Structures are given as C-alpha cells and as structure tokens.
Amino acid sequence: MEELRQRQQELGLPAEGEAEESPRKKVADTIRYLQNQKSRIKYDEYRRQGLPITSSHIESTIKQINRRVKGTEKSWSEGGADALLQLSADYLSDTNPLPSFWRRRQENATGQRHYQTAS
Numbered sequence: 001m002e003e004l005r006q007r008q009q010e011l012g013l014p015a016e017g018e019a020e021e022s023p024r025k026k027v028a029d030t031i032r033y034l035q036n037q038k039s040r041i042k043y044d045e046y047r048r049q050g051l052p053i054t055s056s057h058i059e060s061t062i063k064q065i066n067r068r069v070k071g072t073e074k075s076w077s078e079g080g081a082d083a084l085l086q087l088s089a090d091y092l093s094d095t096n097p098l099p100s101f102w103r104r105r106q107e108n109a110t111g112q113r114h115y116q117t118a119s
Contacts, residue, residue, distance in 0.1 A: 004031050061092055 007027050014024040046053050065088045076084060090097045
C-alpha cells in the first residue's frame with residue numbers, strides 16, 4: 001500500500017472523468033479497492049486454515065460443465081438441461097455418486113418408456 005500511495009503521489013490524483021486506462025486512475029482505483037476489501041484480504045490466515053485463495057478450482061469446474069452442456073449442436077429442454085447439469089456435477093464430484101445412481105436406476109427400471117405427448 002505504501003508503494004501505491006507513493007506512486008499516486010508521483011502521478012497525482014485522477015481528474016474527474018479521466019480515462020479508465022490512465023495510470024493515475026488505475027492506481028487510485030487499486031488503492032480504493034484494497035482499502036475497501038481490507039477486512040476480506042487475509043491470505044495468511046486463509047492459508048493457515050487450508051482454504052483456497054483462488055477461484056481457479058470453481059472456474060475450471062464451470063468450464064468442464066459448460067463444455068458438456070453448451071457444446072456446439074446441443075440444445076436441451078429445461079428438464080433435460082437440469083438432468084444433464086446434475087449428471088455433469090455428479091461426474092465431477094469428489095464423492096463419486098454415479099455408481100449408486102446407475103445401480104438405483106437399473107433396480108427401478110420397468111422396461112417401459114414414458115413419453116410426453118404434444119398438447
């Protein structure tokens with residue numbers, strides 16, 4: 001923070017309406033963000049607790065699900081999309097719920113298909 005404040009002093013404060021790309025504006029925005037988030041930025045404490053300090057795990061999971069659901073030439077009904085999202089999440093889950101899902105599905109299978117009729 002001290003280095004940022006020093007840089008802001010060197011550059012000066014941004015003028016009202018100054019472009020977002022302006023170095024003065026970027027430094028001022030960074031200082032304001034860090035001050036506003038000070039109570040949340042406790043990375044040393046988070047590390048001691050074994051908590052992740054990145055969102056990359058979630059972003060990676062979202063990308064994997066999007067590839068399975070939103071790929072080219074794919075379209076889903078609302079119910080089908082919900083089911084596919086659930087199966088994708090189950091596939092990516094650390095608890096590995098799919099084997100028991102397929103076993104229950106097989107046990108409950110009647111051999112009959114239930115089709116929706118157009119109304």
